[in-house]
Amino acid sequence: xxxxxxxxxxxxxxxxxxxxxxxxxxxxxxxxxxxxxxxxxxxxxxxxxxxxxxxxxxxxxxxxxxxxxxxxxxxxxxxxxxxxxxxxxxxxxxxxxxxxxxxxxxxxxxxxxxxxxxxxxxxxxxxxxxxxxxxxxxxxxxxxxxxxxxxxxxxxxxxxxxxxxxxxxxxxxxxxxxxxxxxxxxxxxxxxxxxxxxxxxxxxxxxxxxxxxxxxxxxxxxxxxxxxxxxxxxxxxxxxxxxxxxxxxxxxxxxxxxxxxxxxxxxxxxxxxxxxxxx
Amino acid sequence: xxxxxxxxxxxxxxxxxxxxxxxxxxxxxxxxxxxxxxxxxxxxxxxxxxxxxxxxxxxxxxxxxxxxxxxxxxxxxxxxxxxxxxxxxxxxxxxxxxxxxxxxxxxxxxxxxxxxxxxxxxxxxxxxxxxxxxxxxxxxxxxxxxxxxxxxxxxxxxxxxxxxxxxxxxxxxxxxxxxxxxxxxxxxxxxxxxxxxxxxxxxxxxxxxxxxxxxxxxxxxxxxxxxxxxxxxxxxxxxxxxxxxxxxxxxxxxxxxxxxxxxxxxxxxxxxxxxxxxxxxxxxxxxxxxxxxxxxxxxxxxxxxxxxxxxxxxxxx
Numbered sequence: 001x002x003x004x005x006x007x008x009x010x011x012x013x014x015x016x017x018x019x020x021x022x023x024x025x026x027x028x029x030x031x032x033x034x035x036x037x038x039x040x041x042x043x044x045x046x047x048x049x050x051x052x053x054x055x056x057x058x059x060x061x062x063x064x065x066x067x068x069x070x071x072x073x074x075x076x077x078x079x080x081x082x083x084x085x086x087x088x089x090x091x092x093x094x095x096x097x098x099x100x101x102x103x104x105x106x107x108x109x110x111x112x113x114x115x116x117x118x119x120x121x122x123x124x125x126x127x128x129x130x131x132x133x134x135x136x137x138x139x140x141x142x143x144x145x146x147x148x149x150x151x152x153x154x155x156x157x158x159x160x161x162x163x164x165x166x167x168x169x170x171x172x173x174x175x176x177x178x179x180x181x182x183x184x185x186x187x188x189x190x191x192x193x194x195x196x197x198x199x200x201x202x203x204x205x206x207x208x209x210x211x212x213x214x215x216x217x218x219x220x221x222x223x224x225x226x227x228x229x230x231x232x233x234x235x236x237x238x239x240x241x242x243x244x245x246x247x248x249x250x251x252x253x254x255x256x257x258x259x260x261x262x263x264x265x266x267x268x269x270x271x272x273x274x275x276x277x278x279x
Numbered sequence: 280x281x282x283x284x285x286x287x288x289x290x291x292x293x294x295x296x297x298x299x300x301x302x303x304x305x306x307x308x309x310x311x312x313x314x315x316x317x318x319x320x321x322x323x324x325x326x327x328x329x330x331x332x333x334x335x336x337x338x339x340x341x342x343x344x345x346x347x348x349x350x351x352x353x354x355x356x357x358x359x360x361x362x363x364x365x366x367x368x369x370x371x372x373x374x375x376x377x378x379x380x381x382x383x384x385x386x387x388x389x390x391x392x393x394x395x396x397x398x399x400x401x402x403x404x405x406x407x408x409x410x411x412x413x414x415x416x417x418x419x420x421x422x423x424x425x426x427x428x429x430x431x432x433x434x435x436x437x438x439x440x441x442x443x444x445x446x447x448x449x450x451x452x453x454x455x456x457x458x459x460x461x462x463x464x465x466x467x468x469x470x471x472x473x474x475x476x477x478x479x480x481x482x483x484x485x486x487x488x489x490x491x492x493x494x495x496x497x498x499x500x501x502x503x504x505x506x507x508x509x510x511x512x513x514x515x516x517x518x519x520x521x522x523x524x525x526x527x528x529x530x531x532x533x534x535x536x537x538x539x540x541x542x543x544x545x546x547x548x549x550x551x552x553x554x555x556x557x558x559x560x561x562x563x564x565x566x567x568x569x570x571x572x573x574x575x576x577x578x579x580x581x582x583x584x585x586x587x588x589x590x591x592x593x594x595x596x
Contacts, residue, residue: 016391017399023388024406027466030421031409033432037424045430094317102303103310109318116325118584120527122548123576126335126555126569127328150320157317182309211414213530218556229416233534236420243424250420254413261412265405269474 038247045243059244060252066245067235068224069252076227077256079141079148080209086149087156087205088198094153095160096186100172113154121151121214132219139221147215152208156201163197164190199267206260228253329577335570341563353571362542363572366550370579373457373546374525377464381521382514384465385472390506392473393480404477408470415467415530422463423535426450450536453543460544463531468524472517479513480506515590522583526576547572547579 037045038059040052063069097103098110121128128147129138137143167190175185191198210228217230232253239246261268336353338346357363388407392400410418425432428448437445449459483506491501529548532538538545538553551572554565 013395013399016394017396020388020391020395020399020403024403027410027469028406030418030425030466033425034421050432050435090317090320093313097310097313101306101310101313103307106310109314112326113318113321116321116329118523118580119325119329119577120523120580122527122529122551123573123580124325124328124332125552126566126573127331128324129556130331130566131324131328146320147324150324153317154321154325182305182313186309186313207412211412211416213414213416213534229414232414232416232420236423236534243430246420246424250417254417257412257414258409261409262405269478 034247034250037243038251040244042242042244045241059242059248062242062245063248063252067231067238067249069249071224072226072228072231073252075141075225076210076229076253079145079227080206082145083148083152083209084202084205086145087152088201090149090153091156091160091201092191092194092198093186095157096164096190098157099161099164100167100169100190101182113157117154117158124151125214125218128215129218138219139225141220141225144216144219147219148209148212151215152205156205159201159204160194160197163194163200167193196267199264203260203264203268207257210257332570332573332577335567336574338567338570340566342566346567349567353568356568357571357575362545362550365542366538366545366547367575369457369544370526370528370546370548373461373464373528374522377461377468377525378518378521380461380465381468381472382517384469385476385517386510386514388469388473389476389480390502392477404470404474407473410467411470416534418463418467419531419534422459422466423450426459426535451540453540456536456540456544460532460535463535464524464528467531468521472521475513475517476510479510483509512591515587518590519583519587522586523580526579526583547576551576 033050036051039055039057040059041054041056042059044052098106132138132143132147135143137146171189171193172185175189180188212227213229213233216227217233220226220230232249235246235249239249335346337348337350339349339352340346357367388403392403395403426449428434428446428451431449433449434446437443447455449455487505487509488501491505496504527548528546529552532544532546532549533552536544538549542550551569554569554572556564
């Protein structure tokens with residue numbers, strides 16, 4: 001690319017723009033369509049034009065009230081928050097230990113965690129369901145939280161470990177000479193230096209927990225305790241022809257994700273590069 | 280992801296030489312206390328389930344009483360069950376096609392994004408990535424509406440441009456259901472791959488291109504001999520993530536088709552789920568047989584990780 005760029009940069013750039021912009025329109029179309037549909041009158045979905053002539057917010061009102069949207073939204077918010085905090089606490093502690101502390105069997109334990117890192121929840125859903133059942137945690141948000149935190153903590157630990165490894169050992173040794181306990185060093189010296197790492201784990205964890213469907217849909221049966229994703233799934237059956245209400249529900253469920261993504265895009269991309277490419 | 284783990288394991292072995300030196304007790308205690316909570320949860324809710332499902336796959340069990348040990352019967356049953364065979368083939372086909380498409384389109388878009396003015400690049404990156412951050416449920420419901428045979432947008436658009444003959448019940452036809460699912464999967468995955476490839480492109484030393492240009496290499500040659508080899512590790516990661524995501528596919532298919540019509544989009548994940556949990560008709564859950572599919576899924580995912588380690592290792596040389 002750069003050979004031609006060196007002489008006539010705008011030719012290549014214009015060509016790339018010319019290809020990318022229509023592609024972006026195509027990629028963004030489903031979301032634009034979702035917004036437009038959520039804002040149109042119910043009676044125009046069958047034969048009205050694709051861009052509606054008049055807009056109304058009534059579908060949002062309907063989605064908000066008739067499916068107890070606030071309740072499920074709140075369920076999602078608090079389940080996600082507790083998971084993020086839990087994963088963060090466990091992952092920073094263990095990530096730091098594996099990166100900077102020395103103790104017997106460290107490598108053995110580490111490899112054990114490592115080998116099972118990629119096991120998908122599809123493959124584990126049967127034993128997890130049975131396990132929660134025998135623990136009496138089926139149909140409880142606590143049970144769901146336990147599964148979320150334990151399923152995500154190892155991967156977050158690997159991410160955090162990579163961040164901790166970039167810190168110089170001398171820093172910790174100096175703090176030890178000053179007489180700090182291992183926990184004070186971790187809490188007071190190390191943790192403040194790993195803000196970017198923490199931001200990455202928070203955003204990853206937020207997205208994956210907010211979007212999780214399989215486990216929530218399987219272990220929770222009581223409708224009131226459901227987070228958003230399983231509710232959106234049942235909504236599809238309930239509102240099979242009320243598309244404005246359905247797309248309004250989808251739109252509302254996506255808002256937090258988009259907000260977090262747009263606001264934290266830089267950390268997100270940076271974290272992904274650390275996790276994926278730099279190594 | 281898995282690249283990180285690979286590197287991590289290497290550094291772990293290197294640092295093990297330090298174990299010759301005397302360990303400080305406070306560090307030892309702190310080490311165990313710090314990893315304790317994660318490790319206990321891991322043992323209880325990751326390792327134990329893996330072992331338990333492996334055991335269940337050797338039994339016949341409806342969820343009540345004690346599982347009956349049946350040796351490898353579930354696995355041989357899998358070979359003679361036409362739906363299982365079909366699900367296996369569909370899983371492999373979907374995984375293969377989406378992985379190839381995602382790798383290829385991801386690379387092409389990343390190269391283009393890397394070439395445009397930086398402001399356009401930021402805009403394009405933001406837009407392309409959004410399908411990847413919404414949940415699979417949202418994208419599946421959305422696309423189900425787009426594919427709707429009667430009032431779906433796709434058919435209406437085809438009608439509007441005079442291609443009525445192409446209008447279709449996309450998800451109800453055995454011929455079009457898999458391509459329709461592939462479109463949704465690729466749509467959701469491009470942004471992530473583009474971003475990783477883009478990061479990879481950014482980390483290539485520009486001096487390499489300058490030197491090559493001075494030696495008279497044209498753009499295509501530069502791409503073949505500098506860009507592609509430099510991106511080998513990234514490609515390994517993207518391919519293995521594609522394989523992993525394909526092997527564990529569930530959400531999109533479950534929501535869009537439930538594995539239908541007539542098992543034409545049945546994959547390992549949806550089939551094991553319907554065997555274990557799906558029986559609304561009151562049939563007995565087949566937890567043993569379903570667990571055998573869990574084990575197969577785990578083996579496939581492990582192979583994907585091994586494939587990635589192998590690709591990375593070759594690139595290191």
